[in-house]
Structure formats: structure tokens, C-alpha cells
Amino acid sequence: MNHWIIAPVVLPALLAPVIAYVMRHDIKLARYASVAGTVMLAAISLGLLATAADGETHVYYLGDWPAPFGIVLVLDRLSAMMVLLTSILALIVLWHAIATEWDNRGRHFHALFQFQLMGVCGAFLTGDAFNLFVFFEVLLIASYGLMIHGGGKVRLKAGLQYVVMNLAGSTLFLFALGALYASTGTLNLADLAVKVRELPVEEAAILRVSAVLLLMVFAIKAALFPVQFWLPATYANAPAPVAALFAIMTKVGAYAIIRFYTLVFGPDVAAVDGLIGSWVMPAAVITVAIGAIGVLGARRLMPMLSFAVVGSMGTLLLAVAAFTPEAIGAGLYYLLHSTFAAAALFLLADLVVTRRGSDALSAQPPIYQNGLFAAFFFVGAIGVTGMPPLSGFLGKLLVLDGVRDMPWMATAWAAILIGSLVTIVGFARAGSVVFWKATALADPEAEEPEDAEPIGVNALTGVSLSLAALVLLAVFAGPVMGYLEQTSAQLFDVSAYVEAVLGQPGEDLK
Amino acid sequence: MEMIVASAIGVLTAGGIYLILRLRAFPVILGMALLSYAVNVFLFATGRLAVNAPPILNKYADVSYSDPLPQALVLTAIVISFGMTAVLVMIALGAYLEADSDEINMTDEDDAQDTEGQGV
Numbered sequence: 001m002n003h004w005i006i007a008p009v010v011l012p013a014l015l016a017p018v019i020a021y022v023m024r025h026d027i028k029l030a031r032y033a034s035v036a037g038t039v040m041l042a043a044i045s046l047g048l049l050a051t052a053a054d055g056e057t058h059v060y061y062l063g064d065w066p067a068p069f070g071i072v073l074v075l076d077r078l079s080a081m082m083v084l085l086t087s088i089l090a091l092i093v094l095w096h097a098i099a100t101e102w103d104n105r106g107r108h109f110h111a112l113f114q115f116q117l118m119g120v121c122g123a124f125l126t127g128d129a130f131n132l133f134v135f136f137e138v139l140l141i142a143s144y145g146l147m148i149h150g151g152g153k154v155r156l157k158a159g160l161q162y163v164v165m166n167l168a169g170s171t172l173f174l175f176a177l178g179a180l181y182a183s184t185g186t187l188n189l190a191d192l193a194v195k196v197r198e199l200p201v202e203e204a205a206i207l208r209v210s211a212v213l214l215l216m217v218f219a220i221k222a223a224l225f226p227v228q229f230w231l232p233a234t235y236a237n238a239p240a241p242v243a244a245l246f247a248i249m250t251k252v253g254a255y256a257i258i259r260f261y262t263l264v265f266g267p268d269v270a271a272v273d274g275l276i277g278s279w280v281m282p283a284a285v286i287t288v289a290i291g292a293i294g295v296l297g298a299r300r301l302m303p304m305l306s307f308a309v310v311g312s313m314g315t316l317l318l319a320v321a322a323f324t325p326e327a328i329g330a331g332l333y334y335l336l337h338s339t340f341a342a343a344a345l346f347l348l349a350d351l352v353v354t355r356r357g358s359d360a361l362s363a364q365p366p367i368y369q370n371g372l373f374a375a376f377f378f379v380g381a382i383g384v385t386g387m388p389p390l391s392g393f394l395g396k397l398l399v400l401d402g403v404r405d406m407p408w409m410a411t412a413w414a415a416i417l418i419g420s421l422v423t424i425v426g427f428a429r430a431g432s433v434v435f436w437k438a439t440a441l442a443d444p445e446a447e448e449p450e451d452a453e454p455i456g457v458n459a460l461t462g463v464s465l466s467l468a469a470l471v472l473l474a475v476f477a478g479p480v481m482g483y484l485e486q487t488s489a490q491l492f493d494v495s496a497y498v499e500a501v502l503g504q505p506g507e508d509l510k
Numbered sequence: 511m512e513m514i515v516a517s518a519i520g521v522l523t524a525g526g527i528y529l530i531l532r533l534r535a536f537p538v539i540l541g542m543a544l545l546s547y548a549v550n551v552f553l554f555a556t557g558r559l560a561v562n563a564p565p566i567l568n569k570y571a572d573v574s575y576s577d578p579l580p581q582a583l584v585l586t587a588i589v590i591s592f593g594m595t596a597v598l599v600m601i602a603l604g605a606y607l608e609a610d611s612d613e614i615n616m617t618d619e620d621d622a623q624d625t626e627g628q629g630v
Binding site: 130134137141144148151152153156157158159160161163164167168170171174175177178179181182187233 | 530535538542545546548549552553555556557579580583586587590591593594597598601602604605608609613614615616
């Protein structure tokens with residue numbers, strides 16, 4: 001048994017209380033500890049990725065209790081990749097938060113940050129449905145704290161709304177798990193996969209209810225229509241580095257959808273025959289439309305970026321809705337891309353808005369080093385709208401190709417292509433209002449303000465690293481796609497997963 | 511008994527949802543509490559209803575027992591919902607004191623107001 005599998009959960013879980021209790025009066029110490037912990041997390045997840053790359057499903061039995069009686073953590077290609085993505089994003093966001101002093105505007109930023117990482121990594125690694133619920137709660141309770149970090153009237157109100165929304169979601173999750181347990185008698189994912197396929201179709205009514213309830217819960221997390229409405233208010237009012245970190249939170253929902261509806265309620269399960277894909281597809285199309293219209297109609301920069309996140313989740317889930325190995329591989333590439341693209345733009349928006357003093361999309365006198373920020377915004381916008389040469393273009397191309405054989409191919413292509421066009425117009429408008437029209441208002445007589453200080457390398461590092469990730473994803477698209485194709489092939493190999501976890505052949509499961 | 515438990519869950523859920531839709535902090539907190547009671551009873555019932563049966567297997571005699579797993583799940587759910595309610599009360603209090611209003615939904619005013627003075 002490889003004990004490193006539990007390290008991404010245990011490390012932040014041990015570090016966070018130490019930061020909260022021992023280092024709460026010394027922000028420097030907390031920063032060192034938090035950065036060191038996150039670097040270690042990244043190193044561990046690199047190691048885990050190398051472990052998982054052999055194509056085996058690695059299982060960690062907590063307390064050495066045999067499955068399905070104990071809780072298991074499962075490391076396969078998908079979970080290893082998601083944990084690595086989390087740790088790299090965390091490192092970028094943490095660096096930015098420290099460089100811009102965001103972590104010092106309220107208390108316990110670093111402790112909450114580590115708890116958040118614990119919850120996210122745990123959700124990606126667990127192989128037990130109830131344990132997934134527990135890790136969801138861990139990441140949510142940390143996100144409540146991060147969301148209202150720094151305080152302020154509008155932010156607290158948005159935070160309250162976010163908390164209520166997610167508490168209702170958690171209740172729904174419990175109802176779904178109860179229904180699942182009542183009809184199958186187990187909550188271990190591998191065991192569920194076996195039991196669900198054994199259940200006669202005429203007794204599967206409760207099972208279908210729980211499958212749809214679970215989809216609803218994960219749709220809330222993934223901001224899928226009709227439960228996407230919480231996202232713009234939350235992301236737009238959260239501290240910008242936190243909004244950048246939250247880029248991974250919507251992906252937790254997408255990950256849970258992918259995991260549950262390939263492994264437990266896979267396309268080969270008669271009881272939920274085609275049910276999920278036929279719900280997710282129209283919802284994803286509408287989500288793309290809402291995202292695009294939102295980007296075009298936003299009056300402030302932060303809500304505009306939030307709607308761009310909604311739109312990207314729609315594109316991602318459109319690929320997932322096909323539930324074929326090719327489409328899910330393409331969706332995973334787009335997932336990697338959209339995480340870094342959203343993070344880059346939120347971090348950049350933080351720098352710009354702090355200097356402008358307002359994030360309204362209206363012309364104002366230019367900020368110091370206007371051109372530099374405009375250039376960064378240009379690159380970020382190219383990434384997020386999906387234009388060449390960055391990875392967004394490749395991602396969308398792969399998604400289009402992945403859904404080509406679907407009966408609803410025309411709808412999906414129209415949604416993605418028109419959505420992209422509208423998003424490009426929205427970003428072009430925002431960029432020209434914020435950076436270009438601003439130069440017309442500049443007073444040529446005015447001297448450089450004396451307190452103007454060129455932006456430091458540290459503050460730009462976060463944005464640059466996220467944009468570099470987009471470039472790297474585009475340059476190494478071949479090897480990355482090779483890994484992702486193997487990942488989605490492994491996802492659809494249910495019997496190998498079941499065999500690895502339960503230690504017995506999963507007979508005739510595909 | 512099934513009838514009583516089922517209608518109790520139904521009434522609690524209906525009450526909870528009604529209160530959440532009031533969109534004011536205090537009714538919403540009460541509604542969340544009602545919903546979490548409903549879900550706890552529901553989880554309890556997922557192990558099938560059994561009266562006077564211990565959650566232990568008896569290897570000496572063939573007596574009835576109740577499913578221990580839902581009881582463990584309920585315990586976890588109670589602890590989590592208790593903690594979450596506490597967090598919700600604190601955040602609701604903070605939002606009420608800051609905004610001088612206990613409405614949950616964002617108004618157009620809030621949306622239009624840029625976050626000037628908050629740093630972002």
C-alpha cells in the first residue's frame with residue numbers, strides 16, 4: 001500500500017491548524033509555512049502523477065479496513081491529474097495573494113487556504129460516496145471563510161447567499177446519498193458500480209431518483225444551468241485571488257459528474273439508460289449561452305469574468321455530456337485550460353482594479369503602465385475566448401471534434417461557435433473600454449504622479465505563470481492529450497477499477 | 511410507523527423549503543435547520559425502520575438487528591450541519607450588521623455598486 005496517496009489530504013490538514021494556532025500573530029511565519037506546504041503538495045502530487053502514469057488503479061485502505069467496509073482513497077490517472085492541477089493553481093494563487101498583500105487584509109487566510117486544499121484534494125482522491133460529501137463540506141466551509149475574507153458590505157451579503165445556496169446543496173447531497181444507500185446498501189464507489197449493475201430495472205426507481213439528485217448537487221458545484229445563478233454574484237464579490245482559486249471549485253463538480261456517471265451510473269447501466277447525457281446536454285448548451293450573454297451584458301469587469309467562467313463550464317460539460325472516451329478526453333483538456341485561463345484573468349483583474357479603484361466597465365483616465373496591463377489582458381482574453389494560438393483554441397477544437405458523432409452535434413457546434421463569437425465581442429469591448437478609451441481621457445499635460453511605482457515582478461508572477469501554463473498546454477498539447485486519452489480510457493474501464501478496489505474480478509463489467 | 515416517519519420527513523422538508531424561500535436571514539436559518547432535521551430522519555430510515563433492535567450482530571442467536579451504517583452517517587451529518595448552522599448564523603449576523611438589512615438576495619443596487627473601498 002502506497003502511503004503517499006493520503007499525503008495530499010494529511011499535509012494541509014496538519015499544516016492548517018498549526019498556522020491557525022501557532023502562527024496567527026506572525027504573518028511572515030504563516031506565509032513561509034503556507035508556501036512551503038503548497039510546494040511540498042505540488043512535489044507530492046508530481047510523484048503521485050508519476051505513480052498513476054503506469055495505468056494501474058492504486059488503492060489506499062484507511063485503517064487497513066477491507067473495502068467496501070472501510071473508506072478507500074483511489075489514485076488513478078484522473079485523480080492524480082486533478083490533484084496536480086490543484087496544487088499548481090494553489091501555488092500561483094498563493095504567490096499572488098502574498099505579493100499583493102491580500103492575505104493580510106483579514107485573518108486566517110493561510111489556514112483557510114490549506115483547509116481548502118485539503119478538501120479539494122480529498123474530493124479528488126476519495127473512492128467513497130459519503131466521504132466525498134465530507135470532503136465537499138470541508139472545502140465549502142473553508143471557501144465560506146475565504147469568500148468573505150477582507151469583509152465589506154456587498155461581499156458579506158454575497159457570501160451569505162453563497163453559504164445558503166451551498167447548504168441547500170449539501171442537504172440535497174445527503175438526500176441523494178440516503179436514497180442511494182437505501183436501494184443498494186453500500187456507498188463505496190466500486191461496490192456501488194457492481195450493485196447498480198446487478199439491480200433489476202423494475203426495482204430501480206429510487207436509484208434513478210438518486211442519480212438525478214446527485215446530478216443536481218454536482219450541477220450546483222459545476223454552475224450548470226439552472227443552478228448557475230450563484231456563481232457570478234459569488235466570484236464577482238470574492239477577493240480576486242480567492243476567485244482565481246475558486247476556478248478549481250467548479251471543476252470539482254465537473255470531476256464528480258465525470259467520475260459518478262462513468263463509474264457508478266455508466267452509459268452501460270440499464271437503470272439510468274441515457275438519462276444523464278440527455279439532461280446534461282441541453283443544460284450545458286443553455287449554460288454556454290448564459291455565459292456568452294453575461295459576458296456581453298456585464299457592466300463590471302469581475303462579473304464579466306465570472307460569466308466567462310460559466311460559459312467555459314458549459315463548454316466543458318457539453319463535452320462530458322457525450323460520455324464517450326474521446327469527448328471526455330477533450331473535455332479534460334479544456335478543463336485544464338479553463339482553470340488556468342480563469343485564474344490568469346481574475347489575478348490580472350485584481351491588479352487592474354486595485355489601480356483603477358473601480359471595476360466598472362466605463363472609460364476612466366488610464367492607470368500607470370496602462371500598456372503593460374493591456375498586453376496581459378489581451379493575452380488572457382485570447383486564452384479565455386478560445387482564439388489561436390493559445391490552448392483555448394485547441395481545447396474548443398478538441399471538444400467540437402469530440403462531440404462530432406453525437407446526434408445533437410449541430411446544436412453543440414452552434415452553441416460553442418456562436419458562444420465563442422459573442423464572448424470575443426464582449427472581451428474586445430471590455431478591453432477597449434478599460435485600456436484603449438482610457439488613453440483618450442489622458443491629460444497630456446499631466447506629470448507622472450509622484451507615487452507611481454512600476455509594478456513589481458512579484459505581483460506579476462501569478463498572472464505570468466497562469467498565462468505560461470496556457471502556452472505550455474498549447475505547445476505540449478500532443479503529450480498532454482496522449483495522457484488524457486489514456487485517462488478517459490481508464491475511466492471507462494470500470495471492471496479494472498472494481499477489481500483494484502474490491503480485490504475480486506468485476507466479472508462482466510466493461 | 512412508516513407512514514408517520516414518511517410524513518414527518520415530508521412536513522419538515524416542506525416547512526424548510528417554504529422558510530428558505532422567504533429570503534430573510536432568520537427564516538432561512540430556521541429553514542436550513544428544519545431541512546437538516548428532515549435529512550437526518552431520512553438517512554435514519556434508509557437502513558429500514560426497526561424498533562428495539564440493537565445495531566449489533568448477535569452470533570449466538572438469530573435476533574433482529576438494525577443497520578448501524580445509517581446511524582454513523584446521521585452522526586456525521588448532525589455534526590456537520592450543526593457546525594454549518596453556526597457558521598451561517600455568524601455570517602448572517604455579520605452581513606446584517608454591515609448592510610443593516612437581513613435580505614439574502616442581491617438587489618440591482620448591490621450589483622451595480624462596484625466594490626470600491628473593498629480593494630476589489
